[in-house]
Amino acid sequence: MIMADSGSSEEVAVIGNTDLTSAESENNIINTMVERGTALLRKMEINVAEAEKRTGKNTVNMQETYTVYLIEVRPAETVPEGGTQAPPDTLWRRYSEFELLRTYLLVTYPYIIVPPLPEKRAEFVWHKLSADNLDPDFVERRRVGLENFLLRVASHPVLSNDKIFFLFLTEEKGWREAVLETGFQDKADSRLKSLSAMFRVKNPDKRFTALKHYSDELNTVISQLLRVRARVADRLYGVYKVHGNYGRVFSEWSAIEKEMGDGLQSAGHHMDTYAASIDDILEEEEHYADQLKEYLFYTDAVRSVCRKHELIQYELEMTAQELAHKKQQKEELATGTVRIFSLKGMTSKLFGQETQEQREVKLAALEQSIQEGEEMVKQKNTECQEFVQAAWDDIERFKEQKDKDLREALINYAIMQISMCKKGIQVWSNAKECFNKM
Amino acid sequence: MSVGAARGLASSGQKPITEILHPLSAAEELLSPGPDVTVSVGGNREPGLTNGMTVETLSPASVSLLFNRLHLDDSLAEADTKDTYATTETRDLFVTVDDPKKHVSTMETYITYRVSTKTTRLEFDLPEYSVRRRYQDFDWLRMKLEDSQPTHLIPPLPEKFVMKGVVDRFSEEFVEKRMKALDKFLKRVADHPVLSFNPHLNTFLSAKDLNKRQGLALLTKVGESVKHVAGGYKLRARPAEFGTMGEYLDTFSQKLGTIDRIAQRILKEQSEYLTELREYGTVYSSWAGSEQELQRPLEGVAGCVSTCCGGLEDLSENMSQDFLPVLREYVLYIESMKNVLRKRDQSQAEYEGRLEAAILRKQEDGTPMPVEVEKCQDKVECFNADLKADWERWQHNKRQDFKQLLTGMADKNINYYEKCQAAWESLITLLQGKPTEDKTSETN
Numbered sequence: 001m002i003m004a005d006s007g008s009s010e011e012v013a014v015i016g017n018t019d020l021t022s023a024e025s026e027n028n029i030i031n032t033m034v035e036r037g038t039a040l041l042r043k044m045e046i047n048v049a050e051a052e053k054r055t056g057k058n059t060v061n062m063q064e065t066y067t068v069y070l071i072e073v074r075p076a077e078t079v080p081e082g083g084t085q086a087p088p089d090t091l092w093r094r095y096s097e098f099e100l101l102r103t104y105l106l107v108t109y110p111y112i113i114v115p116p117l118p119e120k121r122a123e124f125v126w127h128k129l130s131a132d133n134l135d136p137d138f139v140e141r142r143r144v145g146l147e148n149f150l151l152r153v154a155s156h157p158v159l160s161n162d163k164i165f166f167l168f169l170t171e172e173k174g175w176r177e178a179v180l181e182t183g184f185q186d187k188a189d190s191r192l193k194s195l196s197a198m199f200r201v202k203n204p205d206k207r208f209t210a211l212k213h214y215s216d217e218l219n220t221v222i223s224q225l226l227r228v229r230a231r232v233a234d235r236l237y238g239v240y241k242v243h244g245n246y247g248r249v250f251s252e253w254s255a256i257e258k259e260m261g262d263g264l265q266s267a268g269h270h271m272d273t274y275a276a277s278i279d280d281i282l283e284e285e286e287h288y289a290d291q292l293k294e295y296l297f298y299t300d301a302v303r304s305v306c307r308k309h310e311l312i313q314y315e316l317e318m319t320a321q322e323l324a325h326k327k328q329q330k331e332e333l334a335t336g337t338v339r340i341f342s343l344k345g346m347t348s349k350l351f352g353q354e355t356q357e358q359r360e361v362k363l364a365a366l367e368q369s370i371q372e373g374e375e376m377v378k379q380k381n382t383e384c385q386e387f388v389q390a391a392w393d394d395i396e397r398f399k400e401q402k403d404k405d406l407r408e409a410l411i412n413y414a415i416m417q418i419s420m421c422k423k424g425i426q427v428w429s430n431a432k433e434c435f436n437k438m
Numbered sequence: 439m440s441v442g443a444a445r446g447l448a449s450s451g452q453k454p455i456t457e458i459l460h461p462l463s464a465a466e467e468l469l470s471p472g473p474d475v476t477v478s479v480g481g482n483r484e485p486g487l488t489n490g491m492t493v494e495t496l497s498p499a500s501v502s503l504l505f506n507r508l509h510l511d512d513s514l515a516e517a518d519t520k521d522t523y524a525t526t527e528t529r530d531l532f533v534t535v536d537d538p539k540k541h542v543s544t545m546e547t548y549i550t551y552r553v554s555t556k557t558t559r560l561e562f563d564l565p566e567y568s569v570r571r572r573y574q575d576f577d578w579l580r581m582k583l584e585d586s587q588p589t590h591l592i593p594p595l596p597e598k599f600v601m602k603g604v605v606d607r608f609s610e611e612f613v614e615k616r617m618k619a620l621d622k623f624l625k626r627v628a629d630h631p632v633l634s635f636n637p638h639l640n641t642f643l644s645a646k647d648l649n650k651r652q653g654l655a656l657l658t659k660v661g662e663s664v665k666h667v668a669g670g671y672k673l674r675a676r677p678a679e680f681g682t683m684g685e686y687l688d689t690f691s692q693k694l695g696t697i698d699r700i701a702q703r704i705l706k707e708q709s710e711y712l713t714e715l716r717e718y719g720t721v722y723s724s725w726a727g728s729e730q731e732l733q734r735p736l737e738g739v740a741g742c743v744s745t746c747c748g749g750l751e752d753l754s755e756n757m758s759q760d761f762l763p764v765l766r767e768y769v770l771y772i773e774s775m776k777n778v779l780r781k782r783d784q785s786q787a788e789y790e791g792r793l794e795a796a797i798l799r800k801q802e803d804g805t806p807m808p809v810e811v812e813k814c815q816d817k818v819e820c821f822n823a824d825l826k827a828d829w830e831r832w833q834h835n836k837r838q839d840f841k842q843l844l845t846g847m848a849d850k851n852i853n854y855y856e857k858c859q860a861a862w863e864s865l866i867t868l869l870q871g872k873p874t875e876d877k878t879s880e881t882n
Contacts (some may be wrong), residue, residue, distance in 0.1 A: 220723040228718045235711035242707055245700045251692040256686055260837055285552050403731040410735045411869050414862045421859035432848035438841045
């Protein structure tokens with residue numbers, strides 16, 4: 001079965017971070033993954049085709065309404081070799097299942113900037129848009145967002161090759177169990193642990209500090225931008241809609257005019273058109289907002305990688321500190337001097353010197369744990385280096401992707417603005433023609 | 439109602455008017471202080487200055503004749519009779535109000551405006567004048583015109599009273615707006631075939647100093663008499679057309695009010711939009727600061743947004759400076775027109791009252807119809823003729839003005855969108871362009 005097959009290869013990749021593996025072999029795995037990863041999208045076409053409202057009972061036996069999304073997976077025809085298994089073409093997934101998938105990816109690939117999910121609740125909306133989770137417009141935008149998420153994962157050099165991800169696309173039943181079987185939850189770091197690491201790391205990696213700083217900045221600026229954009233949309237909506245009132249008054253006025261009547265009447269229609277045009281314009285602009293939102297949520301993914309790095313760095317530092325402490329103890333024991341005040345020093349002063357034998361045993365034990373400590377530091381060092389390397393690869397990839405995506409988003413935004421201007425010119429030119437006839 | 443009809447009526451009333459016309463009254467001499475002005479418009483006389491009677495002056499038919507003659511010279515080629523009101527070719531009196539100046543004295547602070555006149559009319563001694571007038575002087579002129587030409591529609595002045603504290607009377611914006619409105623008022627008077635020959639206008643345009651005392655005293659008298667007649671008299675046979683005019687004015691003023699409110703609201707929405715848009719641009723700029731590859735694109739967007747802000751500012755300014763004042767003027771214009779309609783009704787009421795009394799007396803003791811009744815009838819007829827002519831003229835002007843106003847509004851909006859479009863298009867070339875191209879656009 002493919003599940004078992006890819007599962008074993010997966011384990012290597014996952015464990016590679018926590019277990020002792022050489023940086024080289026780690027790199028090899030990643031490299032093969034890049035190739036296999038890019039192959040996934042070549043092999044299959046992924047769509048989130050539609051959304052459907054369902055009502056059912058939840059875990060605490062309460063009636064609830066939720067939305068399910070239809071995932072369609074089609075083998076790409078260009079690929080000669082068919083799928084090893086005939087997977088179902090379509091399956092339904094809930095948003096919460098997408099969430100589980102992402103959490104799994106996040107824990108399993110701490111060095112990867114895992115693509116974010118579209119927002120759970122509509123945020124940064126302007127007044128006209130409903131913040132209702134079951135609102136058809138919102139569901140539709142989320143459908144697009146979820147599809148985008150799947151495509152991002154499927155095109156990611158590492159993530160695309162994940163077995164759980166593959167099952168998510170192909171196995172409707174038993175997927176949740178398969179995820180939980182991986183035991184990824186045990187690897188999840190507690191918030192407290194990472195929080196303490198953030199404050200206690202002594203030698204933070206400057207590159208990661210800078211990255212964290214940047215992602216904070218990006219988060220601030222994008223959320224600010226989204227907030228202001230929503231207000232701009234609100235105001236623009238107002239400007240257009242108030243123009244609509246001209247439509248009615250021109251039409252009423254035209255009733256008492258002779259020569260001017262016709263021109264006024266038809267100009268009124270154009271004003272109605274003008275007022276109505278803003279709906280489409282702003283709906284289209286919402287797509288731009290969604291693109292920005294994706295990067296707003298990406299900043300969290302970036303920070304998560306930074307946090308993970310801090311944690312690893314902290315563990316390394318702790319191990320090193322422990323080792324240093326033991327070395328000092330050994331020195332004290334060997335020379336019989338107490339350099340710093342300690343409880344041990346106190347007890348030895350109070351209860352007299354240990355016998356030579358006792359000291360020998362102690363020294364040997366210390367020697368043993370120092371060796372272990374050194375081994376540990378070496379291991380942690382390697383682990384840290386590997387993490388940095390893998391993470392940095394993905395960060396570079398992410399930066400490139402981000403610059404490209406956002407540049408495109410800005411171009412699209414400009415095109416939208418131009419189309420809005422053209423619409424405006426068109427309507428006002430039509431109105432002008434009518435006014436001229438008066 | 440065609441122009442031809444109005445004119446026909448005007449000339450039909452000609453004979454009785456000439457009968458009651460008096461040679462230039464002494465009052466005129468009093469009112470024209472400067473020797474530099476010779477008032478030679480025939481037929482105008484001050485009503486009841488000597489005896490306090492409120493015999494309202496009728497518009498002189500000779501003036502209409504003169505107007506016609508002037509028109510015939512140049513505008514024969516004009517086939518469309520409607521355009522005879524506005525043809526600039528026949529105009530021989532050009533006035534401009536500009537150059538506002540602030541005067542500060544111990545007593546008061548006020549603004550004067552330069553009133554420049556260019557004319558070929560013989561009534562003026564010089565071809566050109568330039569005097570300084572303040573709002574009060576315009577007010578005086580308007581009162582004088584209303585007073586001496588009660589049968590005519592006098593163009594409105596901008597509002598006199600300004601809420602202190604709410605509006606800064608000496609702000610550049612307010613002065614500019616008022617100056618434009620005063621200019622419009624004076625131009626409308628100068629373009630009017632009858633009003634432009636009023637000696638008070640002549641005085642206003644040419645005299646070094648205005649002696650306004652008599653004028654004010656007179657107005658109160660007229661005002662009283664107007665009130666006196668307006669005793670709720672139900673007219674027997676008001677021509678239907680005047681009723682229609684009244685109804686038209688009511689509806690039109692209602693629609694204008696709505697348009698004014700919409701425009702105000704748009705202005706408010708635009709200004710709030712502008713505030714947000716400015717901030718929006720700023721956010722792009724600050725984002726650009728933390729990016730490398732995206733710095734230029736983001737700066738470009740900020741630039742576009744700022745261009746759009748500029749365009750929007752122009753659009754809003756144009757609306758508050760040019761669009762709203764025209765609406766305002768027409769609201770006041772409607773009031774003037776309603777006023778004239780009221781006065782016409784009063785005039786008819788007076789005639790009907792007298793006629794009724796005379797008929798009664800004739801039935802009782804065979805007293806012949808007094809001359810005053812006939813005079814009253816003539817007066818009503820002249821009033822009707824003048825009013826109809828002014829109505830037609832006003833309708834024509836209104837059509838022209840609103841055509842211009844609304845076309846202008848469309849133009850300004852098109853202009854705004856074109857500006858924005860150009861900015862966004864240049865951004866796209868910048869974003870898709872090669873680095874070398876980027877450099878050239880940077881220097882722009």
